[in-house]
Amino acid sequence: MKHAGKAQAAALKIIFFSLGAVLLLLLVGFLASKFGGFILGLSGLLAVLWLLFAIFTFNFFRDPDATVPPGKKLVLAPAHGTVDLIDETEELEFMGGKCRRISIFLNVFDVHVQKAPLSGKMVFHKHRDGQYLSATRSDCAEFNENVLIGFIPAEAPEQKLGVRLIAGLIARRINVWAAAGETVAAGERISLVQFGSRGNVYLPMSATIKVKLGDKMVGGESILATLN
Template identity: 40%
Template sequence: FFGFLFIFHFFFFRDPERTPPAENNLIIAPADGKIIKIKKVREDLYVKDEVQLVSIFMSVFNVHVNRIPISGRVELIKHKKGQFMAAWADKAIEHNEQVIIGIHNDSYGKILFVQIAGLIARRIICNLKEGEQVEKGKRFGLIKYGSRVDLYLPNHILLKVKVGDAVKAGRSIIGEFIA
């Protein structure tokens, strides 16, 4: 039994090296998982505009280390206490515990992403500080045992994913800024 727990723990907390694509105009996945939702929404906390919401669900089988989706300056970090509903549920975005992160890129503007705790995942770790300069692909935290990360992207980003796609943090391209 303890052997199983050791193997599961080792498997769950794995942290493979990942090299992000070099192009500055690309937004990469902040989490391993599956795209479960893409829709237009209004984001009023940081971007303050109509945006494209891209939701990535992380199962217990995914790597749970989160990575920065685009280089820039961290302008917002907000921890919101909440419940622990199933992360794939629509209500999770309103009611679950979360950490909200806003990054400003000098060339492309603002994006917001949110680490959302789930039914089993009750611990969010975010190692960022407001004012910090961050590089695309850098590890910044994790959500333990199944969860979700939502990206709020400006409408002038051409999405490169669709619902059902599997993505890898730090490697998969979510979208591309277009002129």
């Protein structure tokens, strides 16, 4: 599948960098052993801490394939996480006005590879710098760094759908793999947000919401709404 393996590549990059840092510290500890055993005694602890960090990183960057459910005009959850906001809002940059919004909070234990919510064309991509407030705040999109992605649904080309990926207190990197002008399939990998974040989905007012607050989402599989 398109973009498969990119999350694991990002994980390996972080792990190898951290391994180099640990090895450097161990070398310093070995050289310092002539002046005292305390630093050398930390070498075992450092090795254990690095191993735990490597396990956490591999788990964080896991990237399961999505099993896309059958159906017409479905809007799928773009991210794993918990629905903690369902409302109506004004989104002027892409939706052009009033729309429905579903917000999904991703904690550090959720899968952080995002999936296309429907089949269609990605026609909009805008990055905005900002702060790094906690993503547990449902209003963090107003202040935090974020990326807004816009889609034209293949089954409803007269409508629009937006996804805003929001950085958080820990998540400070948003990597969008799909590009504006690219055609995507529902459940296809489109991006990666590293270490805890939030995703807002903007729907037409005519859409029918299929989730409620507190529902757990599986990216590319859970049905958020249907287009009418």
